[in-house]
Amino acid sequence: MDMKQLMLGNAAVARGLYEAGCSVISSYPGTPSTEITEEAAKYSEIYCEWAPNEKVAMEVAFGACLGGKRAFCAMKHVGLNVAADPLYTMSYTGVNAGLVIGVADDAGMHSSQNEQDSRHHAIASKVPMLEPSDSAESLAFAKLAYELSEEFDTPVLLKMCTRVAHSQSIVETAERVVPEDKPYEKNIAKYVMMPGNAKRRHPVVEERTRKLTEWAETAPVNRVEMGGTKLGIVTASTSYQYVKEVFGDSVSVLKLGMTNPLPVNLIRDFAAKVEKLVVVEELDPIIENHCKALGLAVSGKDVLPMIDEFSQNLVAGALGAEVHSGRSLDVAIPPRPPVMCAGCPHRGLFYTLSKNKCTVLGDIGCYTLGAVAPLAAMEMTLCMGGSVSAIHGFNKARGAESEGKTVAVIGDSTFMHSGMTGLANIAYNQTNSTVIIVDNSITGMTGHQQNPTTGFNLRGEPAGKIDLEALCKAMGFRRVRVVDPYDLKACDAAVKEELAAAEPSVIISRRPCALLKNVKHKAPLAVDSDKCRGCKACMKIGCPAISIKNGKACVDATQCVGCGVCEQLCGFGAFGTTAKEG
Amino acid sequence: METKNIMIVGVGGQGSLLASKLLGRLLLQQGYDVKVSEVHGMSQxxxxxxxxxxxxxxxxxxxxxxxxxxxxVSFxxxxxxxxxxYLKPDGQIVTSTQQIDPMPVIIGAAEYPADLVEKMRATGAKVDAMDCLALANEAGSSKAVNLVLMGRLSHYFDLPDEAWQEAMAAVVPPKFLELNKKAFALGKNA
Structure with missing residues (x-):
């Protein structure tokens, strides 16, 4: 391997974990955090797994650190909500071997349902947080995180954001150094967090924060770059890069690599050296409020937005520097929102739900695109697993009429993540709810990760496989049926019958993701323009491969995978295969 | 040297990640500081x-x-x-003339604007437009549009052909190297 190379931020974290001697990783995929674990799995020395959810992943990592090996878990920002329970109490127990938690925020919501700021979790759980601003720092901070974890007896949060996680920049690599395993010693007072013990641990946490604050005052990761006294900017993460892009060395910068706990004297001294103090941070005013609590006159969210990600032009405009402007085209450019792929198995199901005018409570995954026109067949998406719990409440509130037309739709991976517990609630507290598990045999949106229902582990080796039908039956569901979403008639019958049934049911809509490499496609379809009447029945499914050209339907052969769903909608037999006979 | 900027734009799934990998490798070998920023997740x-x-x-x-x-560089x-x-006043566009209808156009809620090459030129932009899909098919695969575009882009760079060849060999799987080299050459000489 070249010593100096271009590396994705997430791959650099993985490299840092490798070099630090991390031995156990358990994660749940989530953009923009997924590649950390995928890249780490390329190092055979590290045991890596996909856990069913982030809480499980964090607890696995905790167990491994307790067992004496350096451990790690990764998740996206909303995943940290799921894992908040162990996090807040791991802060009290501390660690044995080092424990690092990777969390990736998504300012701008490139692929997320909200843009919460993970720094709040660091503050609330009293766990230190490091924030790299490029790949070189991602690698270095991953290693530093283990040193801090073991020196201060604490888990450490390593916070990424989309622009650090998914940008490549130059890193220099080093050899892997594995520290000796820490012996495991029984220590009930430290590791059993019942009230009496927790009361004695809380002061330890407060003292640790005091010591970490002291460390932060002189830590090399919090550095001052003086460049005149007119303007001083306090910044961190990718915002630092935008500040440097706009101002270069012409202003003074306090670059914070550790954003919890924040230094006090370092910031006061920096503020005293400059005429005007500005905090440049994405999302919430956390550094800014810290400065205000110190009694400093500071500017920040009065000129910079709380919403969306930053860029160099945005920072330049807010701070009175030159903004680059571009030309504009005097033409309306239609938007290009993401859509279900051609051949996506979810399409047939959502067409059926739309046709039957079902109320669809949805979940997190590729199938959330079922809410997009023309299908527009999803009316709620909240969080992982939310559909299965919410349908029960919805039906309790609205009664039998609702039970006859409402469905919950959840993917296989999301069901394993946190849909199962909602299903247990339906079985236990009894609504006549209909839950549809869209099983495409993979975790799709995050780029094809295995999960407990696929029969393979993270490295693609055979693994345990949970039988969804058996699981639902064991919970007490008598009506569990499997349907092929490419078969519109079967889909329609399943939805109608299960909604009409006098007891709760589970429909498993099963067909592998069309993008999976092992899925064999049929030849593309073509339209016989003599037979096509231009009725646009085939346009109701929102397939990106079908368009209307000169009044007739037209199939884009480069996209079509021959799924045949459009063919079933055509009343004139206009669709035919392009496959050669024989 | 002042920082130079290349944008690679297209429709999710068209293969822009290989193009950026190629450029990253090429420019790193030339001794530059390089940053490449990608999009993963839903927009793909x-x-x-x-x-x-x-x-x-x-x-x-x-x-x-x-x-x-x-x-x-547009697919x-x-x-x-x-x-x-996003183009600089004197910036250069290299684009394929392929048109893929977005969903609002497919469902009839919007129209795909006509004569876009002419309209972009009317703003003073330098536009190099060609049918990269046809050239990719000529090379042997519709998936090779990315290398046709890279070949075309190489026109505007003062770099020896060997540098591009080295970068291609480094990032393209060996199985597809010949096909991609052909696509690159077709784009370059078009």
């Missing part, structure tokens, strides 16, 4: 996607902003037009 599902490639003596921001791109015509505001 047929949405509008953009990759930023920046190089120079020292690169700070990982993204390119309005009015900053020296080159916009699809509408996407070239969408990102036009």
């Amino acid at each position: 599902r047929g949405g509008s996607v953009v990759t930023y490639v920046r190089y120079g003596d020292s690169v700070a921001s990982p993204v390119i902003d309005k009015g900053e791109a020296d080159y916009i 699809e015509l509408l996407e070239a037009a969408r990102w036009l505001p």
Whole structure:
């Protein structure tokens, strides 16, 4: 391997974990955090797994650190909500071997349902947080995180954001150094967090924060770059890069690599050296409020937005520097929102739900695109697993009429993540709810990760496989049926019958993701323009491969995978295969 | 050297990640500081996607902003037009003339604008437009549009052909190398 190379931020974290001697990783995929674990799995020395959810992943990592090996878990920002329970109490127990938690925020919501700021979790759980601003720092901070974890007896949060996680920049690599395993010693007072013990641990946490604050005052990761006294900017993460892009060395910068706990004297001294103090941070005013609590006159969210990600032009405009402007085209450019792929198995199901005018409570995954026109067949998406719990409440509130037309739709991976517990609630507290598990045999949106229902582990080796039908039956569901979403008639019958049934049911809509490499496609379809009447029945499914050209339907052969769903909608037999006979 | 900016734009799934990998490798070998910023996740599902490639003596921001791109390389015509505001006053567009209808056009809620190459030129933009899909098919695969575009882009760079060949060999799987080299050459000589 070249010593100096271009590396994705997430791959650099993985490299840092490798070099630090991390031995156990358990994660749940989530953009923009997924590649950390995928890249780490390329190092055979590290045991890596996909856990069913982030809480499980964090607890696995905790167990491994307790067992004496350096451990790690990764998740996206909303995943940290799921894992908040162990996090807040791991802060009290501390660690044995080092424990690092990777969390990736998504300012701008490139692929997320909200843009919460993970720094709040660091503050609330009293766990230190490091924030790299490029790949070189991602690698270095991953290693530093283990040193801090073991020196201060604490888990450490390593916070990424989309622009650090998914940008490549130059890193220099080093050899892997594995520290000796820490012996495991029984220590009930430290590791059993019942009230009496927790009361004695809380002061330890407060003292640790005091010591970490002291460390932060002189830590090399919090550095001052003086460049005149007119303007001083306090910044961190990718915002630092935008500040440097706009101002270069012409202003003074306090670059914070550790954003919890924040230094006090370092910031006061920096503020005293400059005429005007500005905090440049994405999302919430956390550094800014810290400065205000110190009694400093500071500017920040009065000129910079709380919403969306930053860029160099945005920072330049807010701070009175030159903004680059571009030309504009005097033409309306239609938007290009993401859509279900051609051949996506979810399409047939959502067409059926739309046709039957079902109320669809949805979940997190590729199938959330079922809410997009023309299908527009999803009316709620909240969080992982939310559909299965919410349908029960919805039906309790609205009664039998609702039970006859409402469905919950959840993917296989999301069901394993946190849909199962909602299903247990339906079985236990009894609504006549209909839950549809869209099983495409993979975790799709995050780029094809295995999960407990696929029969393979993270490295693609055979693994345990949970039988969804058996699981639902064991919970007490008598009506569990499997349907092929490419078969519109079967889909329609399943939805109608299960909604009409006098007891709760589970429909498993099963067909592998069309993008999976092992899925064999049929030849593309073509339209016989003599037979096509231009009725646009085939346009109701929102397939990106079908368009209307000169009044007739037209199939884009480069996209079509021959799924045949459009063919079933055509009343004139206009669709035919392009496959050669024989 | 002042930082130079290349944007690669297109429709999710068209293969822009290989193009940015190629450029990253090429520019790193030339001794530049390089940053490449990509998009993963939902927009890869047929949405509008953009990759930023920046190089120079020292690169700070990982993204390119309005009015900053020296080159916009586009897999699809509408996407070239969408990102036009990001072009520098004297910037160069290299685009395939392929048109992929976005969903609002497919369902009849919007129209695909006509004569986009002419309209972009009317703003003073330098536009190099060609049917890269046809050339990719000529090379042997519709998936090789990315290398046709890279071949075309290489026109505007003062770099020896060997440098591009080395970068291709480094990032393209051996199985597809010959096909991709052919696509590169077709784009370069078109």
